[in-house]
Each structure stands twice: as structure tokens, then as C-alpha cells.
Amino acid sequence: MDELGELTADLVSIPSHEDETAAGDAIEAWLRAETEADVERGDAGNVLAWKNRDADGESLAFVGHHDVVPPDDSQVADGEYVVEERDGRLYGRGAADMKGAVAACMLAFRDSTPAGEVAFASFAGEEVGGTGARAAIDDGFAPDYAVVAEGSTNYSKAGVTDVVVAHRGRRGSTLTAEGSAAHASEPDAGENAVYRACDAVDVVRDLDFPEVDVLGHRVHGSVAVTGIEGGSAWNVVPETCEVTVDERTVPGERAALERVEDIDGVSWTVDQDLPPMACDDGDFADRVLDAARESQDGDPEQVTKPHATDAGWLAQAGTTCVVYGASEPGEAHTADESVSLGVLDRCYRTYRALADDWR
Structure with a gap:
């Protein structure tokens, strides 16, 4: 060599x-x-x-x-x-x-x-x-x-x-849905965090992917739900549920993930943001x-x-x-x-x- x-x-x-x-x-x-x-x-x-x-x-x-x-x-x-x-x-x-x-x-x-x-x-x-x-x-x-x-x-x-x-870039996020537990035989007695999380997933699914031009080249972003976890037992209405989201960001533009917080009981946390x-x-x-x-x-x-x-x-x-x-x-x-x-x-x-x- x-x-x-x-x-x-x-x-x-x-x-x-x-x-x-x-x-x-x-x-x-x-x-x-x-x-x-x-x-x-x-x-x-x-x-x-x-x-x-x-x-x-x-x-x-x-x-x-x-x-x-x-x-x-x-x-x-x-x-x-x-x-x-x-x-x-x-x-x-x-x-x-x-x-x-x-x-x-x-x-x-x-x-x-x-x-x-x-x-x-x-x-x-x-x-x-x-x-x-x-x-x-x-x-x-x-x-x-x-x-x-x-x-x-x-x-x-x-x-x-x-x-x-x-x-x-990459922005990794967690959506946290909060509800209230109840016995699964009486689901209306609680607030199902998984249902709220699913509503948040629907918001993510409908987001537009950002795009931008750089020196004549088109750069495309993306957003994807990559995980969901919630519930403690088969007979308990879940009080918490977490959803992970992977977003590939483009210069100067971001997907409107903040919209998930319009859903009752759902919060959004950015875990990593690589520019x-x-x-x-x-x-x-x-x-x-x-x-x-x-x-x-x-x-x-x-x-x-x-x-x-x-x-x-x-x-x-x-x-x-x-x-x-x-x-x-x-x-x-x-x-x-x-x-x-x-x-x-x-x-x-x-x-x-x-x-x-x-x-």
C-alpha cells in the first residue's frame, strides 16, 4: 500500500x-x-x-x-x-x-x-x-x-x-397520549390513551412532506410513525401510550408535527434534532x-x-x-x-x- x-x-x-x-x-x-x-x-x-x-x-x-x-x-x-x-x-x-x-x-x-x-x-x-x-x-x-x-x-x-x-436532517419525536385507566369491562369509565394515540397517528399520516430547492436540486423530506407502545394488561383501559416518529427534515422546512397537540391528552417531545x-x-x-x-x-x-x-x-x-x-x-x-x-x-x-x- x-x-x-x-x-x-x-x-x-x-x-x-x-x-x-x-x-x-x-x-x-x-x-x-x-x-x-x-x-x-x-x-x-x-x-x-x-x-x-x-x-x-x-x-x-x-x-x-x-x-x-x-x-x-x-x-x-x-x-x-x-x-x-x-x-x-x-x-x-x-x-x-x-x-x-x-x-x-x-x-x-x-x-x-x-x-x-x-x-x-x-x-x-x-x-x-x-x-x-x-x-x-x-x-x-x-x-x-x-x-x-x-x-x-x-x-x-x-x-x-x-x-x-x-x-x-433527522428529527426524532415521541408523542405521549395520556388517559385514565378503567376496567376493560366498563370502557366508558376511563379515557383510552391508545385511542388518543391512534388519533395522533392519523394526524401524522395526513401531514404533507416538506420539500425545498437547493441550487436547483429538489430535497424531499419524510415523516413516518416507527413505533407504538401502550397498555398494561388485557383487561385494563390504558392510561398512557407512546408513539415514536421519524422525520427527515429539509433545509428551512419542517412537517407540522405540533398539530398532534390539538388532540386532548396528547403531547409532543423532540428527542433528537440533527439539522x-x-x-x-x-x-x-x-x-x-x-x-x-x-x-x-x-x-x-x-x-x-x-x-x-x-x-x-x-x-x-x-x-x-x-x-x-x-x-x-x-x-x-x-x-x-x-x-x-x-x-x-x-x-x-x-x-x-x-x-x-x-x-
């Missing part, structure tokens, strides 16, 4: 599903040894580095994360992650999501010679709601522009890495697309992505974002997770070209 493959393999081999510290240590140590950048390690476990910090003009950041979801049993041996190379791909937990792209960002950051301010960031806690990104933003991390290196490969067609200009992302600068999106085209034989396009990423948190804080990275649909979080070494090189060349031209 070349340097990029070896660095990816090194990062993938470090367990980081329960504690990202060791992976963050490795990234920090590499940056300090291989670059003359201004390197910081935040309390949240983030690793940040800058070239030409505080230079005049606008700043550009390359952003990834070094935490992963729990591995499949087949991806662990003797307490360590298994890493294998075969057929031009590197296999292991986190190879696609997203230590391979982090490695590509690290090397491009090291090798580039920008005239303007360029940053690298690898966040902790992306897989648990973006805790690292939010901590970095709270601590003042505020690049003008960012390329978030999550997956964008094979979105428009096979064999290309596309530029994502928008992605959906969507919309690139607000078409010139920047075109600039990244031009670099992507120069770095590959295929014809990449500007596309949208169904999954939330840390780009949502950055965009919400005012950073103009796109997503561009090696992971392909269906690769992340799987028992046979892998990343193409050739696509990683493509990403490295795109990141390097962007950084070298930044001024």
Missing part, C-alpha cells in the same frame, strides 16, 4: 466506538510530527489544525470524524479491529465511515501550500449526534467554508465521487465540482444526500458547506465495511487541489 493506504489502515485499526481517545491521539501525533501547523486538542476529543491561521481573507476547512459505530463480531480479533486489503479495497470498521477520508484530508492538508487560511478538523461524537462538532462550534470553530468528507461516491452514477450541496444542510454559495459548490472533475476520469455532479452529517451543525452555525468523500451508499455501518483505495486517492487529489488554490 502507498502512504494513504497505510495511514488509513493505521487509523482503522484503532478501536474508537466506545472511546475515541486513542484515535484522536494518533491523529494529533501525526499532525504534530508531519506538519508545522497550529494543532489543538479540544476537551471534547476533537483534533484541530490550521495553516496560515488568521490570514486575511476567508477560511477553508476539511472536516471529518474519528469515532465509529460498534463493530460486527467479525471485525474484531483479540480486542483489536481487523483490517484487510483485497481487490483494491481496505476492509474494517470505520474504513468508509470515515477514517479513510480523514486520512486523505490529513495528507492533503500536510502536502498543500495555501496562501490563505486552511484548517483540518476531526471531530469526536459524530455517530452520537454531533457532540464533537457542537463543542467545537461552541469553542469558536467557525470556518467560512468547509468540505465535510462524508460519503458522496456513486451518488449520480457508478464510478464518480460527486459533490453534495444539500442533505436531509439538514444546504450550500448557500453556488460559486463555492462549482469550485469544488471543478476540482473534483480534474481529479477523476468520470463526470461528477452536484447531488443531494439523504443522511445527516456534521455539515448540518456547521451550516447552522454559518459555515458554507459541501460534502465530498469516498464512502459509497450501503458501505457504512456494515459487517463488510470497506473503502476503495483508488477513490481515496481521488479524494486526496481533490482536497489537495482545493487547498493549494485557497487564498
